[in-house]
Each structure stands twice: as structure tokens, then as C-alpha cells.
Amino acid sequence: MANTQGKIIVVTAPSGSGKTTLVKRLLAATSNITFSISACTRKPREGEVHGKDYYFFSEDEFRNLIDQDAFIEWEMVYAGKYYGTLKTELQRIWDNGQLPLVDIDVMGALNIMNKYHNQCLTVFIQAPSIEELRKRLINRGTETPESLDERVKKAEFEQSYSGQFNKVIVNDDLDRAAEELKKMVAEFLAK
Numbered sequence: 001m002a003n004t005q006g007k008i009i010v011v012t013a014p015s016g017s018g019k020t021t022l023v024k025r026l027l028a029a030t031s032n033i034t035f036s037i038s039a040c041t042r043k044p045r046e047g048e049v050h051g052k053d054y055y056f057f058s059e060d061e062f063r064n065l066i067d068q069d070a071f072i073e074w075e076m077v078y079a080g081k082y083y084g085t086l087k088t089e090l091q092r093i094w095d096n097g098q099l100p101l102v103d104i105d106v107m108g109a110l111n112i113m114n115k116y117h118n119q120c121l122t123v124f125i126q127a128p129s130i131e132e133l134r135k136r137l138i139n140r141g142t143e144t145p146e147s148l149d150e151r152v153k154k155a156e157f158e159q160s161y162s163g164q165f166n167k168v169i170v171n172d173d174l175d176r177a178a179e180e181l182k183k184m185v186a187e188f189l190a191k
């Protein structure tokens, strides 16, 4: 049986790299990994469900959780928008004998790495270029001109941290990138 206890998969990337797409493929292809649902204060996008995509909280509720030391890590990822990984969420997943996968921003990923060291596999997903990343965000149709610029600017900054993670995947060809991720996770689980 795969060894899941106390282990974490951390997938991080600048927004628009294809992280969510790759994570969904991985989850569909494996049976012992569970997506760790983050808490956040941004508004749900169309189709997003509380308790499935995120735990959506008001800013006051989120701040209360910070005061209660409820998070492994939290960040103001975008201006005024908090995101965080709840301790109870990771424990829930381990208690089910599963391996949690957290999909978080680069600073949050570095924070988890500093706490969990060898217990976590950190994977940085990279778009082939910033221009391609911008195109993908535009095609996704989720951004305003302002939030698009904010995400692209942040992507340029986050890219400079790629070397700090265990593995980097360039998401040019989606099928190849998905296979790479699957293989990395299988190796980590077998340890």
C-alpha cells in the first residue's frame, strides 16, 4: 500500500500556467490523492461550489481563522484576497488514508516546504513563456483587464522562484506534462 501519512504534494505555478488543468488530470488518474480544499475570500466564479472548489469565507471569518491559528499557511495572494490551507483539511485527508494535494501560490508553497521538508513533493508548473501564459488567461475568459495585468506581473515575479522547488514541469504539450506529473507523484508515493 502507498505510504501517504504525513506526506503532501504541493503544486504551484503562476496563474495561467495550466496548474488546475494538470491537477484535475492527475486526480482523475489516481485513487489515493485528495485535493486539499483551500479557504479563500475571493468571490466564487460561475460553477464554483463552497466545500468543493474552495471554502469561501468573508474577510472577517478568514481573519478569525488566522487568529485561531487554523492555517498551515495563508497569504494575501492578490490585493485584498486571502487564501490559506487549513490544518483541519490536511488532517481530514490523512485520516482517510489519502495523500493531500495542495494547489497554492509560490509563496505559500515555499512556506509549506520550509515546514515539511522531505515530507513534501513540490512541483512548479511553468508555461512555455509569459506571452503564452497571458494568452491562456485571456482564452480562459476569467479575468478583467486589471486582474489580467496583476496576474501577469505576479507571474514574472513568481517565475524567478522556480529553481527552489523539487521539480519543474514545462506545460507546453498538455499530455506530456500530465504524464510527467503522474510519474513524479508515483515515485514520491513509493518512497
Ligand code: ADP
Residues within 6 Å of the ligand: 013, 014, 015, 016, 017, 018, 019, 020, 021, 022, 136, 137, 139, 140, 171, 172, 173, 174
Ligand atoms: P492555472 O490553474 O495555472 O491558472 P488553468 O489550468 O486554468 O491554469 O489553465 C489556464 C488556461 O490554459 C485554461 O483555459 C486551460 O484550458 C489552458 N491550458 C492549460 N494547459 C494548456 C496547454 N498545455 N496548452 C494550451 N492551453 C492550456
Ligand code: 5GP
Residues within 6 Å of the ligand: 013, 014, 015, 038, 039, 042, 073, 074, 075, 077, 083, 084, 085, 103, 104, 105, 106, 107, 108, 109
Ligand atoms: P484562483 O483565484 O485563480 O483560484 O487562485 C489564485 C491563486 O491562489 C492560485 O495561484 C492558487 O494556487 C492560489 N491559492 C489557492 N489556494 C491557496 C492557499 O491555500 N494558499 C495559498 N498561499 N495560495 C493559494
